[in-house]
Each structure stands twice: as structure tokens, then as C-alpha cells.
Amino acid sequence: MAKDPVCGMDVDENKTDLKNEYKGKIYFFCNPSCKQTFEKNPEQYAQN
Ligand SMILES: [Zn+2]
Numbered sequence: 001m002a003k004d005p006v007c008g009m010d011v012d013e014n015k016t017d018l019k020n021e022y023k024g025k026i027y028f029f030c031n032p033s034c035k036q037t038f039e040k041n042p043e044q045y046a047q048n
Contacts, residue, residue, distance in 0.1 A: 004028060007034055009030065012046065016030075018035045022038075
């Protein structure tokens with residue numbers, strides 16, 4: 001399981017297409033809204 005960096009939900013990386021690579025690390029999202037939020041301000045969410 002991966003963790004959605006925006007809302008903190010667990011995301012099954014095998015079942016979602018909602019992902020974004022940022023600085024060499026791949027982040028997964030529970031819904032398109034979380035992905036958009038991340039894309040608007042990745043620095044804020046890509047801490048860990
Ligand atoms: Zn989410």
C-alpha cells in the first residue's frame with residue numbers, strides 16, 4: 001500500500017492510475033481531487 005500524501009489515505013498502487021512522479025519519487029492518490037491538489041503545490045506534500 002502507498003499513502004496518499006494529500007489526505008493520508010492508504011492507496012493500493014496496483015489499482016489506481018492516479019499517480020504523479022515528483023523529484024524521482026512516485027506518489028499515489030485516492031481520487032483526482034487529491035492529485036490536482038498535489039500538482040498545484042507538490043512542495044507542500046512531498047515532504048516524506
Ligand atoms: Zn486522497
